[in-house]
Amino acid sequence: MRIAVAIFAIALALGLAPASADERVIGLQGQPNFRDIGGYETRDGRKVRTGLIYRSGELPRLTDEDMEKLRALGVKTVVNFLTPEEVEYRGKNRLSEGVREIILPITGEIADVPDAAAQLVEARKTGDFRKFPPAFNTQVHKDLVTGLADEQYSRLFEILADKSNYPLVYHCSHGVHRTGTATALLLHALNVPWETVREDYLLSNETRRAEVEPRIEQLEGLAAGRSMSDADQRENSEAIRAFYVLQPDYIDASRDGAEVKYGSLDKYLEQGLGLNDLKIDNLRDLLTVPQN
Template sequence: MNSFRLLAAVCLTTTLFNVCYAEDSRHVSLTGQSNFRDVGGYKTKDGRKVKRGHVFRSGELPRLTDEDVAQLEQLGIKTVVNFLTVVETESRGKDRLPQNVREVSLPIETEDGLAAAIEEARRTADFSSMPPSINLEIHRLLVDNAREQYAALLKEIAQSKEPLVFHCSHGVHRTGTATAILLWSLGVPWETVREDYLLSNKYREAEVKKRLAQLRVLLAKKQNIRPDEVDMTNIEAFYIQKGEYIDATRDEIIKQHGSIEGYINQGLGLSAKEFNSLKEKLLQ
């Protein structure tokens, strides 16, 4: 079984097992998914802390090894919330999970078909219609287009009695936005929320380098030019995240609702009772 990455280890007790983490990392080392992390451990503005071992964020899970699946079982995960569309799942495959894990499908697709366009760009390496600014637009659109899914996720977290993980394809845009909304609503400072978002660059670095190299070669063949002549601006902007991308989520929420509390109540439709249940579940 793969081991957790350990430096100065800190241990916690889940409902089933003792699990150790690195003091400076919430990352869970899996062979088949590089961006699997605990969202807990962050301090809030009022001095409390988000509990560890309750909620995890990730990219897709079809390529997990047997050892990876055993780690999910060791973490005690009993619910997986999946933001992928039917088309994405058909092309990428179903998640590999421990037995008796409940799967909740909350597919997120923008009204203008942006998710489908992005999937096509990934397949063909043609990002000509995906300028760097599209990344900010994705996060702005998710504030509205994914309200139903994000509301359902927060309710799942509040009601879940055992650990839960939510994911999209890479654990970046849809999952990153969901995580930002969750942490910000719990009182985690935005600077910390932003840093958590950018950690995807760290954990996906090897994967991204490999994918960028593949896309460069593919595009060079299509354009009949040398690989070093390929303009990678749009592609790199999509695969390498910047803080301004998630800042667009914050700015859109403030523009529409005035505050994260307003968004939780008016945008997502959570009652004060439901939101208090979420905070009671995750804050210590």
């Protein structure tokens, strides 16, 4: 196994690793949604380099085998979007010695839910998701690009501009909302078509399928023990499933929210995150290569 992992890591470093969905997913036992964002084709005939940037969910439950895979990948930096309350509830990341962890907590009032991250921690304990109806999932993506996470995403791009930080992982709890929006912004900045951005976002449904369905059943079971009417139970079940099963309009809301406030997603990168043309060109030079 160690030889196979080492060979895969070398292929990634050389940009030779295949870029299909199955091969993009690293396949950690303790985090199924850990995957390379490389291999995507850009609109100008280039390809995003593999082996440099990984998107993920939280990392507290990595196994020894998982840790060996990350060491073989050469991960140097982990950017963590979780809040202190989430870390207390879910646990600290399990990282190898020498890996730098940068904490950029994204929290605040999302979709009119004060301190939404803390409220979600409570919802996961109780199974009561009525504060997070299906519309929450589009609104959170809009909020992330209209002021909620400007500081954190701007800092992420500063970190990405420094090649000494690679290979790099960024993550939130499930690798879906905060991480999904960050990935959409990065891939768009690299000139990847939005259709591909959307496909990458929805890939989380496949990587997380084995854990999502049991989790939904577990949460519905917790909610069943609470005092709710039949109508409330139906509303709650709908909210749980909407939160855990992603829809394309969720990530589209990030693009649409930026367009409403700034005029375009490119303008958001420039005005909201401070990415001028030179910074974006440098990022493309660093993270993309001509197609063979």
